[in-house]
Amino acid sequence: MVTKDELIQRYTSFTDEELFDVYKNIDTYSDLAKEALEIVIEEKGGLEKFLAGKKRAEEESAERYWIKRQAIKLYLENPDKIFIKDRLKSDVLNYTEVADIIEEVVSKLEKEKADKAITSRTIMGCFFGVALASLLGGIFWALQLIYFKVTFGIFIIGIALICYGIVRLITKQSKANTAVLIATIISTLMSFVVGEFIYTLIGYQG
Known part of the structure; x- marks a missing residue:
């Protein structure tokens, strides 16, 4: 059974917000908990000061x-x-x-x-980002075809994330930027084209 001292120690560690939640629902607590809460609140300056502090915080x-x-x-x-x-x-x-x-x-x-903001740096970053992302995404897409000869939905999501990550890394801008979003879509689609091209060159190896 929890002792009053343990309850006092627990309530003392509470933030004022947590302590106020206990105070609001004190009728559902045991008499021992009520006594412990009263002691802790008194140590904080009394109920009036405690409630005034809560109101001020709000x-x-x-x-x-x-x-x-x-x-x-x-x-x-x-x-x-x-x-x-x-x-x-x-x-x-x-x-x-x-x-x-x-x-x-x-x-x-x-x-x-x-x-x-779409600046010249954004445009150049997107250009190089599309080129690099399309190549790496294409290799990733080709590998699943070469070794499994099937496509997995999770791979499509993975390629999209890879393309976005590369474009964002180069441009230092997020998908909130229209140019970055468009570059991500283009590089994702290009990845499938590059991947299919690589697969036609190497063929199934599974």
């Missing part, structure tokens, strides 16, 4: 979410960080906390923007 969480949403809207209007910081104020969070949230949002949005 307010701060909601405010952070609001700041993030507003920062995104302002970024779409003007991506300048100073512009966003000048227009976003908070009565719940301090200036540094708000500034950190804005920095995080702007950094994420700028990375997404750069990832989707």
